[in-house]
Amino acid sequence: MSADEQMFDELLGAYALDAVDADERRGVEQYLQVSPRAAAEVQAHREVATLLAWTTMAPPEGLWDRIASSLDGEAPAPGGELARVIPMRQQPRGRFATAAIAWVAASAAAAVIAVVALQVLKDDSGPVSPLAAAAAEARSHRGSLSATLESADGSVQVAAVVDSDGHGFLEAQELPSLPADRTYQLWGVIDGEAISLGVLGHSPEIEPFTAHGNLTALVITNEAAGGVITNGNPDGAFIGELG
Amino acid sequence: MARFHQDALAEAYRRHAGSVFGLAKRLLGSQAQAEEVVQEVFLRIWNQPDRFDPERGSLRSYLLAQAHGRSVDMLRSDTSRRRREERDAHGTPAESHDLDREMWDLAVAGEVRTALERLNEGEREAIELAYFGGLTYREVAAMLGEAEGTVKSRIRAGLKRLRAELVAAGVTMGGS
Numbered sequence: 001m002s003a004d005e006q007m008f009d010e011l012l013g014a015y016a017l018d019a020v021d022a023d024e025r026r027g028v029e030q031y032l033q034v035s036p037r038a039a040a041e042v043q044a045h046r047e048v049a050t051l052l053a054w055t056t057m058a059p060p061e062g063l064w065d066r067i068a069s070s071l072d073g074e075a076p077a078p079g080g081e082l083a084r085v086i087p088m089r090q091q092p093r094g095r096f097a098t099a100a101i102a103w104v105a106a107s108a109a110a111a112v113i114a115v116v117a118l119q120v121l122k123d124d125s126g127p128v129s130p131l132a133a134a135a136a137e138a139r140s141h142r143g144s145l146s147a148t149l150e151s152a153d154g155s156v157q158v159a160a161v162v163d164s165d166g167h168g169f170l171e172a173q174e175l176p177s178l179p180a181d182r183t184y185q186l187w188g189v190i191d192g193e194a195i196s197l198g199v200l201g202h203s204p205e206i207e208p209f210t211a212h213g214n215l216t217a218l219v220i221t222n223e224a225a226g227g228v229i230t231n232g233n234p235d236g237a238f239i240g241e242l243g
Numbered sequence: 244m245a246r247f248h249q250d251a252l253a254e255a256y257r258r259h260a261g262s263v264f265g266l267a268k269r270l271l272g273s274q275a276q277a278e279e280v281v282q283e284v285f286l287r288i289w290n291q292p293d294r295f296d297p298e299r300g301s302l303r304s305y306l307l308a309q310a311h312g313r314s315v316d317m318l319r320s321d322t323s324r325r326r327r328e329e330r331d332a333h334g335t336p337a338e339s340h341d342l343d344r345e346m347w348d349l350a351v352a353g354e355v356r357t358a359l360e361r362l363n364e365g366e367r368e369a370i371e372l373a374y375f376g377g378l379t380y381r382e383v384a385a386m387l388g389e390a391e392g393t394v395k396s397r398i399r400a401g402l403k404r405l406r407a408e409l410v411a412a413g414v415t416m417g418g419s
Contacts, residue, residue: 010392013399014380018315019373021381043300045402049311050304051355051409052374059264063278064256067285071249166407190411197410210407 005035012038016045037134040208132206135161135169147218160218166211168197172204175220182222189217252289259303260285263310270314270377280317284309311374318377358408366401369394 008031014020015028032039138144143164150157158175162168175184184200190213197209200220263284267277284306288295295305359367372383384394 010395010399013402014373014395016402017370017373017398018312019378019380019383019398021379044406045399046304046308047300048402048406048409049374050301050307051414052359052370052405053262053266053307053311059256059260059281060274060278063264063281064253064260067256067282068249068253070282070286071252071289166403210403213411 005031008035009038009041012041013045016042017049037208044210132171134208135171135206138163138167138169145215149218149220158220162211162215166215168209168211170200170204170207170209170218170220172200172207172220175204178202178222182224185221185223187219187221188215189219190215252285255288255302255306256285259306262303263306266307267310267314269375270311270318276317277314280310280313283313315377354409354412354414358405358412361408362401362404365389365393366397366404369397370401370405373398 008028011020011024011028015025020028028042032042138161139146141163145162147160147162148157149160156174156176159171160168170186172184178184180202183202184204186197186200186207186209188197188209188211190211197211197218198207200207260281264277264281267280268274271277271280287309288306295302299305359370362370368387369380369383372378372386373380376383378386380394380398381391383389383398384391387394
């Protein structure tokens with residue numbers, strides 16, 4: 001990583017919070033054009049900022065009327081996405097943890113998915129993209145851990161690496177594409193609990209993630225688009241999807 | 244057709260205007276300016292719907308990012324800055340520097356608050372001053388008497404830690 005890249009990387013958090021000056025903002029925005037990894041990080045920070053802004057303060061009465069009266073009938077109509085609302089799923093930790101432990105146990109017993117314990121990394125394949133470069137860099141760090149996630153029949157293998165700061169990369173290109181209404185979801189087993197580390201989409205490639213705590217294993221599941229908080233059907237959800 | 248889409252905008256307003264207004268009010272401390280931000284944000288998406296890319300996040304995330312950016316622009320204008328400095332000089336607690344728990348009455352707010360409390364003090368302070376105070380990291384550094392690089396790092400690390408805490412708590416990212 002060059003000194004410039006490092007400088008811009010250090011600004012990503014502040015940039016996501018609109019806490020940089022105008023020159024820095026322009027520089028970061030140019031950097032984001034050439035670094036998908038950095039763009040993904042900014043998006044992740046903004047998602048967190050969205051949650052920070054969570055509030056139920058009622059807008060003043062009459063404000064909508066003022067907006068509606070300003071709408072130009074000839075203006076481009078908003079697309080369907082305006083009406084699309086993805087509900088935020090939120091669940092107490094305890095309930096999730098209990099279900100997750102049961103899920104991991106059941107899955108392991110049924111050999112539906114293979115969970116491979118993390119090992120000290122030795123692999124050093126070459127980078128082919130910014131994310132691949134970042135993954136390769138993570139591999140080169142002393143103390144980084146790697147995992148190979150296998151389908152039940154061993155025909156599909158997915159490599160992952162997690163550095164000592166908890167920054168991980170999943171090299172998921174080998175996963176077969178899913179229908180658009182399905183998604184892969186990554187889970188980490190942390191202190192014995194299965195914790196969602198992110199929704200990967202239906203055709204993931206190299207995916208960055210973050211995991212803190214005593215991470216001992218990684219799991220990929222096949223879920224409905226949008227992902228889930230708990231997996232309620234561990235025995236039937238994975239067979240054949242990775243194999 | 245136009246009526247249908249205006250209904251869509253109305254639905255988006257119904258779902259998200261409270262959050263957009265709350266964030267702007269919190270940053271600006273002025274109801275009138277916050278209303279102006281809400282108006283601008285919703286009119287902008289009406290007039291420029293293509294600027295919202297659902298592949299890059301939810302509508303809620305987009306609207307709040309727009310509201311935050313516009314509020315910060317207003318906050319950094321001379322007039323607003325002077326008013327804020329006068330307010331601070333008179334010893335009035337800066338509303339934007341203190342998490343107003345009364346505003347957060349949804350379940351997810353509790354998880355967010357808990358996650359914030361798990362950050363170390365330096366990270367939490369830097370994020371709150373930058374996001375809710377509308378300050379640049381340099382201004383945060385000057386205010387706290389810390390090195391700029393330290394504050395930059397704390398904001399970035401704190402956001403990553405917050406995300407991990409929220410994910411661990413079962414809060415799904417990219418929600419509406």
